[in-house]
Amino acid sequence: MMNSTALPRWNAELRTKSPREIVRWAVAQAGGRAVVSTNFRPYEAAILHLAVSVQPDIPVLWVDHGYNRPATYRHAEELRARLGLNLKPFLPRLTPAHRDALHGPVLPTTEDEAGLKKFSVLMKLEPFQRGMRELAPTVWITALRQVQNPNRAGLDIVSLDENFGALKVSPLFYATDADLEAYLAAHRLPNEWDYFDPAKADEKRECGLHAAWGKQAVSA
Secondary structure, eight states, X not given: OOOGGGHHHHHHHHTTSOHHHHHHHHHHHHTTOEEEXXXXXXXXXXXXXXXXXXXXXXXXXXEOOXXXXXXXXXXXXXXXXXHTOEEEEEOOSSOHHHHHHHHOOOOSOSSOHHHHHHHHIIIIIHHHHHHHHHHOOSEEEOOOOTTSOHHHHTOOSEEEETTTTEEEEOTTTTOOXXXXXXXXXXXXXXXXXXXXXXXXXXXXXXXXXXXHHHHHHHHO
């Protein structure tokens, strides 16, 4: 893991750069070991387009937990074809049917925090950890944005990820929805609004990939 003492300087310098310049910087730091992660949620086409415009063969880590809606799967296939994505899907060890038989159906509610965390560990964190271990990136490019939820508001463009041991770079961290709408329009990229993450139930909650409790969960 890289030295955290450089983080303030990097963030100060990158704050004035464009998202594409930040991606170029991230790829340059990686020594050939950069990845970009996606869940094909709204606006994900922007980070994927940016990443492949700098490194066309960059591995795209996708945890397909099996609960995506049909529109999200169609969106994923459209982007794979249009952008030539080097998609690396990682699936949970349990199928959705197997998980539901053991733990009951996934409900769109935030009231069962323990149940949501259990879902996250089984269906998202474990396969994501497996993917990060197999791909072994030094730099992890993400679509995190400051406006998404309170936890992410305290982050920055570059951070040291404690859960998965990589330098995490978020080129769109300060982008607004309007910025991303303009980017998608300029590059004629599709969007996907039917996305739902059963590990979150709403946008204010973290699934564990970018929260401290996720490290404890995947280490358990």
